[in-house]
Amino acid sequence: MDVLLVGGSGFIGQHLSAELDDRGHDVTALSRDPDPGELPDSVETTMGDVTAYDSIVSAFDGQDAVVNLVALSPLFEPKGGNEMHDRVHRGGTENCIQAAEEHGVDRFVQLSALGADPDGPTHYIRSKGRAEQAVVDSSLDAVVFQPSVVFGDGGEFVSFTKRLKKLFAPGLPLYPLPGGGKKTRFQPVWVGDLVGMLADSLEDDNHVGEIYEIGGPEVLTLREITEMVYEAEGKSMRIVGLPMGLAGVGLKTLGVVPGFPMGGDQYRSLNFDNTTADNDVEAFGVDTAQMMTLGAYLGVE
Ligand SMILES: NC(=O)c1ccc[n+]([C@@H]2O[C@H](COP(=O)([O-])OP(=O)(O)OC[C@H]3O[C@@H](n4cnc5c(N)ncnc54)[C@H](OP(=O)(O)O)[C@@H]3O)[C@@H](O)[C@H]2O)c1
Structure with a gap:
């Protein structure tokens, strides 16, 4: 199968390229500035910007399937401001849909959140x-x-916990987390587990029309994740609680400082869980008990 990975040079795209390459598919990775050195040798690269239709449309020619992996990180405010989210995610996706329809692409997989x-x-x-x-x-x-x-x-989630420390308490032996890091819960999924499911969704017609919520094998608070990350380095970190309201005022205020990478959106995202009560991994024959835990990945279990 000829597969175009739009945003294929990023974190998940690199792992998916390798998975599809191993399964014998012909992969092309499109992004604004793909680095062939970060992809398997047989993966082709092509340049394009999803916000500029004419720069991407020819890459869809002859493809059997497209996976849209283009992303702006939710963890930091994008260069160009928050309006960029709409331009790149919605506008870019609409351009990919139009190009896929124009070239009669059979399958379109969308990485949402x-x-x-x-x-x-x-x-x-x-x-x-x-x-x-x-x-x-x-x-x-x-x-x-x-x-x-x-x-x-290659992912940014683990290093993000440490970057927060550098931003808010550089050089201090303590880590002030909004709400003590106990309020927000995540269900981290290992990229190796995810790309197997993404590849299956291209190969098996039974997945067409489905919207899958995908979580990992355990639900962890930001505090638990942060503690694990430091434990993996043989360090302990004293986490102290920053009242949520104060964290909100702080992030919104700092967000207007040019160059500060976070703002009100990052505060708002700490107010809701990133978990699923309806994990769809079983649709791929995956048992959560066999999925990689964050602790096992970090070597702290
Ligand atoms: N990683 C996570 O924890 C996570 C969680 C939930 C959902 N997701 C979703 O999974 C998908 C992949 O995420 P990821 O972590 O792999 O992201 P990533 O590492 O940031 O990769 C993003 C990719 O998009 C490309 N890109 C960015 N802007 C572009 C543009 N205007 N035109 C063309 N390409 C562009 C980047 O390359 P260039 O800079 O060279 O253009 C890169 O190849 C995204 O849809 C994301 O929302 C990720």
Whole structure:
């Protein structure tokens, strides 16, 4: 199968490229500046920007399937401001849909996010919801994935916990987390488990039309995750609680400081869980008991 991975040079795209390559598919990775050195030798790369239709449309020619993995991180405010979420996620997805329809692509897989909602509380969540809606409304044979946070080699989730420390308490022997890190819960999924399911969704017609919520094998608070990350380095860190209201004022205030990478959206995202009560991994014959835990990945179990 010829598969175009839009955003294929990123974290999940690199792992998915390797998985599809191993399964014998012909993969092309498209992004604004793909680095062939980070992808398997047989994966082709092509340059394009999803916000500019003419720069991507020719890459869809001759493809059997497309996976849209283009992302702006929800963890930091994008360069160009929060409006970029709508431009890249919704606008970029609509351009991919149009190009796929124009070239008669058989299968379209959309990487969305848990909680994606056109009326949701953050720019990221709203733009992901609107992008997802455009995919569902299209004429394509589509499959939508809504994963919780994804961890693995090359991912930013684990290092994010340490970056927060550098931003808020550089050099101090303590870590002030909003709400003590006990309020927000995640269900981290290992990238190696996720890409197997993504590849299956391309190969098996039974997945067409489905929207899958994907979580890992355990639910963890931000505090538990942070403690594990430091434990994996043989360090202990004293986590202290920062009242949620104070954290909100702080992030909203700092968000207007040029160059500060977080703002109100990041605070709002700490107010809702990133978990699923309806984990769809079983649709791929996956048993959560066999999935990689964050602790096992970090070597602290
Ligand atoms: N990682 C997670 O924890 C997680 C959790 C839930 C959902 N997801 C979703 O999974 C998907 C993949 O995430 P990821 O972690 O792999 O993201 P990532 O590492 O940030 O990769 C994003 C990719 O998109 C490309 N890109 C960005 N802007 C572009 C543009 N305007 N035109 C073309 N390409 C562009 C980037 O390459 P260039 O910079 O070279 O353009 C890169 O290849 C996203 O849809 C994300 O929302 C991820």
